[in-house]
Amino acid sequence: RRVREAVVSTQSTGIHSKAVTSTQDLLWKNSILRQSVSSIAILADVQVAGKGRGKNQWISPLGSMCLSFYYTVQPSTLLTKKLPFVQYITALAAIKAISDTCTNIPQLKIKWPNDIYTSNGEKIGGVLVNCSSNGKVTELCIGIGVNVNNEEPTISLAKLSGMKVSVPKLASKICSSFIDEVDLFNELGYEQFIDRFCQNWLHQDTRVRISLGNINCDAIIKSIDSDGYLSVMNLATLKSVSVQPDGNSFDMMENLIAVKSS
Numbered sequence: 001r002r003v004r005e006a007v008v009s010t011q012s013t014g015i016h017s018k019a020v021t022s023t024q025d026l027l028w029k030n031s032i033l034r035q036s037v038s039s040i041a042i043l044a045d046v047q048v049a050g051k052g053r054g055k056n057q058w059i060s061p062l063g064s065m066c067l068s069f070y071y072t073v074q075p076s077t078l079l080t081k082k083l084p085f086v087q088y089i090t091a092l093a094a095i096k097a098i099s100d101t102c103t104n105i106p107q108l109k110i111k112w113p114n115d116i117y118t119s120n121g122e123k124i125g126g127v128l129v130n131c132s133s134n135g136k137v138t139e140l141c142i143g144i145g146v147n148v149n150n151e152e153p154t155i156s157l158a159k160l161s162g163m164k165v166s167v168p169k170l171a172s173k174i175c176s177s178f179i180d181e182v183d184l185f186n187e188l189g190y191e192q193f194i195d196r197f198c199q200n201w202l203h204q205d206t207r208v209r210i211s212l213g214n215i216n217c218d219a220i221i222k223s224i225d226s227d228g229y230l231s232v233m234n235l236a237t238l239k240s241v242s243v244q245p246d247g248n249s250f251d252m253m254e255n256l257i258a259v260k261s262s
Contacts, residue, residue, distance in 0.1 A: 013039070013040045013041075014040070014041050014042075014043065015040065015041070015042045015043070016042075016043050016044070016168075017042070017043075017044045017045070018044070018045050018046065019044060019045060019046040019047075019048065020042070020044045020046075020047055020048075020066070021047065021048055021049040022047055022049050023042045023043070023044050023047065023066050023067060023068035023143060024068045024128060024130065024141060024143040025049075026042055026068070027040065027042050027068045027069075027070055027141050028068075028130045028141040034070050034139070034141075039069070039070055039071065039072075040069065040070050041067065041068065041069035041070070041171070041175060042067070042068050042069070043065070043066065043067050043167070043168065043171050044060075044066040045062060045064075045066070045167075046060060046061060046062055046064070046066070047060035047064070047066045047145075048060075060145060061150060061151075061154075062150075062151075063147070063148060063149035063150035063151060063154075063156065063158075064145060064146065064147055064148060064150060065125075065144070065145065065146040065148045065167045065170060065171055066145055067143065067144045067145070067171045067174065067175075068141060068142065068143040068144075069141075069142055069175055069178075070139070070140070070141055070142075071139075071140045071141075071142060071178075072137060072138065072139055072140070073138040073139075073140060074186075075136065075137070075138075077186045078185060078186045078189065078190065079182060079185060079186055080138055082185075082190055082227075082228060083131055083133075083138065083228075084227060084228025084229070084244075084245065085185065085190060085193065085224075085228045086129050086131070086140060086142070087113060087114045087127050087129045087245070088110075088113070088114075088193075088197050088224065088228065089178065089181045089182060089185055089193070090114075090127045090129065090142055090144065090178055090181075091110045091114055091115075091116060091127050092110065092181055092193075092196065092197055092200060093174060093177035093178040093180070093181045094116060094125065094127065094144055094146070094174050094177070094178075095107075095108040095109070095110065095116055095200060096177050096181075097170065097173035097174040097176070097177040098116075098146070098157065098170065098174075100173060100177075101157075101165060101169065101170050101173055102157050102160065102161040102165060104161055104162070105157065105160040105161045106118065106119045106120075106160070107119060107200075108124065109200060109201055109202045110197070110200055110201040110202065111123070111201070111202050111203075111250065111252065112201060112202075112203055112221075112230055112245070112250050113230070113245035113248075113250075114126055114127040114128070114129075114245070115127075116146065117202060118155065118160065121202075121252065122155045123155075124146060124147050124155055124156070124157070124160075125144065125145055125146035125147065126144075126145055127142070127143070127144055128142075128143040128144075128145075129141070129142050129143070130142075130143075142178070144174060146170070148165050148167050148170060149164055149165060149167070157170075181193075190226060194223060194224050197224060198223055198224070202252070203221040203250070204221065204222075205220055205221065205222070206220065206221045206255065207219070207220050207235075207255065208220070208221060208232065208250070208255045208256065208257050209254075209255060209256045209257070210232065210234075210241065210243065210257050210258075211256060211257070211258040211259075212243065212248065212257070212258060212259060213259075215241060217234045217235065217236055217237075217241070218234075218235045218236070219232035219233055219234050219235055219241060220232060220233045220235065222240070225240075225242050227242070228245070229242035229243055229244050229245070230242065230243040230244075230245065230257070231243075232257075243257055247259060247260055248260055
């Protein structure tokens, strides 16, 4: 393992590895590593135990982008009060960076809450965020996995674009795009961000079935609310229902929002 490329900024440390268990675990569970520099990113060619939401694993063979980076939320900024938005900011930053890098592919979309899909409904990437706060400092460990140059039959950016994509350059663009999106969020507010986010997701006005504890109803997806929850309209009462992202998932095959299975 050696430092090969700084993928966050010119003043940060980038670590490249041929193979790791999980970039997310390596960074999040290593406080000495995080505290030794102002910011750090880890990029691996292969993960043998990549992390997804809950207990899910993200399969990361050669050709994948396996990226985790550490970010400290600046105190007294809007984002400190709106931490559930971090995964949305990251997903939006990722698809914008991918679109800038692969200009000839169809527009990618976000599947709530944290997956990246093709316009044909095929998953091509995902986001995972770990967060810790002691009341003064909020630390984020942000993981992003994308199928970049994977071999067939896996859907990948290379397959969509017809050309090989530089993984380090894409990782750098995603990190830079994330910083830009955070700055815009803090400067312009969450309402403006929600508008842009909803222009880039799969679900606007989609009819779904909600099955969450005592909530069982047919609904229409409308937006993200001010707390970062999914906002849907109950078709029986025409009232808004908020669904938190943690622990819940959207099954697009069934058009069902339910508790995420472990």
